[in-house]
Amino acid sequence: MTSHQALTQAPIQGLTFKLPDSDSVQSDAATQILTEPAIAFLSALVSRFGPEVDTLLAQRERDQQAYDKGQLPDFDPATQDIRDGEWQVADIPADLLKRRLEITGPVDRKMVINALNADVDVFMADFEDAQSPTWNGLIEGQLNLRDANLGTISHHDSERGKHYELKPDPALLIARVRGLHLPEKHITWQGKAIPGALMDFSLYLWHNHVARAERGTGVYFYLPKLQHSREAAWWSEVFTFSEDHLGLARGTIRATVLIETLPAVFQMHEILHALRHHIVALNCGRWDYIFSYIKTLRAHAEYVLPDRQVVTMDKPFLNAYSRLLIATCHRRKALAMGGMAAFIPSKDSADNEQILAKVKADKEREFANGHDGTWIAHPGLAPTVKAVYQQHLGDADNQLGQLREQDGEMTQADLLAPCSGERTEQGMRANIRVSLQYIAAWLSGKGCVPIYGLMEDAATAEISRTSIWQWITHAQKLADGRTVTRELFNQLLEEEVAVVRAEVGDSRWQAERFELAVKLFGELTVAEQLSEFLTLPGYQQLD
Structure with missing residues (x-):
């Protein structure tokens, strides 16, 4: 078996390992899985x-x-x-x-x-x-x-x-x-x-x-x-x-x-x-x-x-x-x-x-x-x-x-075939709330999260942020006649941040990296170019 410490010292079979700090249980898992034959x-x-x-x-x-x-x-x-x-x-x-x-x-x-x-x-x-x-x-x-x-x-x-x-x-x-x-x-x-x-x-x-x-x-x-x-x-x-x-x-x-x-x-x-x-x-x-x-x-x-x-x-x-x-x-x-x-x-x-x-x-x-x-x-x-x-x-x-x-x-x-249906402020707000909670959990190591009665995974956050990006990019009208703009999104984002923080409480807000989630979601949603996957920039924040 290959020890966790040995993995970080020199290349093995041409592979170089750059592992995060781990406790004894996690090191034991690596020792059992990352054997030399594997x-x-x-x-x-x-x-x-x-x-x-x-x-x-x-x-x-x-x-x-x-x-x-x-x-x-x-x-x-x-x-x-x-x-x-x-x-x-x-x-x-x-x-x-x-x-x-x-x-x-x-x-x-x-x-x-x-x-x-x-x-x-x-x-x-x-x-x-x-x-x-x-x-x-x-x-x-x-x-x-x-x-x-x-x-x-x-x-x-x-x-x-x-x-x-x-x-x-x-x-x-x-x-x-x-x-x-x-x-x-x-x-x-x-x-x-x-x-x-x-x-x-x-x-x-x-x-x-x-x-x-x-x-x-x-x-x-x-x-x-x-x-x-x-x-x-x-x-x-x-x-x-x-x-x-x-x-x-x-x-x-x-x-x-x-x-x-x-x-x-x-x-x-x-x-x-x-x-x-x-x-x-x-x-x-x-x-x-x-x-x-x-x-x-x-x-x-x-x-x-x-x-x-x-x-x-x-x-x-x-x-x-x-x-x-x-x-x-x-x-x-x-x-x-x-x-x-x-x-x-x-x-x-x-x-x-x-x-x-x-x-x-x-x-x-x-x-x-x-x-x-x-x-x-x-x-x-x-x-x-x-x-x-x-x-x-x-x-x-x-x-x-x-x-x-x-x-x-x-x-x-x-x-x-184009899809019929309204674009609404409430739809935007729901997308923001769900995305913030999911991304914060994902950045904290949880990829499957119950939110508002649904078991959400990365696909939900991807749909939510790309949908709003699409509405902004093509200047879509909401059901109430307003045009979706970056300014409108940023206003709703600020308001929904307060809503989510009140819902989850300050201790969970700090523990689950919500501030980073807000930054990542906000930047990706108003970017000039659509990011292929939010999980790619998000991954750089994980251990």
Whole structure:
């Protein structure tokens, strides 16, 4: 094993570690996870595949520049043969065929146990949007998932006097790694921060492939924020190299790709084809998809969105996205996963009745469309969602036979259809309040946060700040006739800062770095150029 102190003294396998100060528990986690063989495997992946990430990200920038100059995302004529061809992805492993209900959350130890014990089919353990990427949080998360796969994970909460351990037959565990855009600043190769995605992937695969093989299963991942099939092809090469390097059978590694960027919806056949030996499903990552719709079309005034609260899945561009994903996946014999219900059950019976009615309506739309499964953020929603999928699926594991032939061809116009709805002062104020609370929590190491009855992750803050930026940039009118300007935003920001501070109290305001959150949110929202991700400048503030 490699000691925490040794990691900071000299490069190991070509990797240089620049770690924050840690207490003994955190140092112990690093010692168990950052073993010399694990570091050697990470180094092999970084040296071989890391440089191409820069090329992929540079192409993203060129694509965005084309959109800013007037082009719109569309289906690629050069890959028409892939879309027209008759091919299918590799057969789906038996334990991945039934994913009717999945719960998601960060890799915190207690939350991992609770999620695996929930009445769901799958737990997606999230190193990305639901996890603030502090060094200690990521490393301890790897340790938690290792222990979960071994079946030995437990947690004792001394403050509450509660003990947590796995129940028999827990949910299937799938890990979501960070997106390609996110670096890992604590580890460098040739002087450059390595891709966070490779760190998350390599450490999880290294520490868990043996335990999972002993249980007769593979190693399963969610891949976020892909924008093009060239990125899927990169992941396919990473998977193939890793299986060969570790002596694993082809297809031991399986992936579900989130279609949560606007460019990717035009590349779904191509993404499935590029990953056809390893992919099992696509997922409607709808909150990030809304964020990407704003960001991708930021130069196009005709596509400005209304209040975030009214941009729901019944809007034409979102409903088309869901239906096309189902048709595409089922044609290729891949699963089509639905989106997140972020509600948190309420202790007030009247409020809870309304919450569950909204969840029920949302999930009925998804399963009626033909989705094979869906997401929740809180186990208290499971009974409501189970009743819905049982109504639509009965005893079936999925709806792979639902081909949506009634839809006909889905066009670029269907997928880009402008969204109706008002832009209001109250919508702006709500965006400000939620963003401040989420960003402050994220900067304090918490990536999954209950705010006003919803379990929020980074996507909410991204939608909120880009929405206001879009309104300012295109001088949009509010419902009361006022034009949205930087001056109006700064006025509302100042007022909502006072509201949030009163709500959370001075002690929490100081503890959760709210002042930094106000500065970061304010600067990004009024900037001349839209920042791609708030988590990139925010990450520089984390340990």
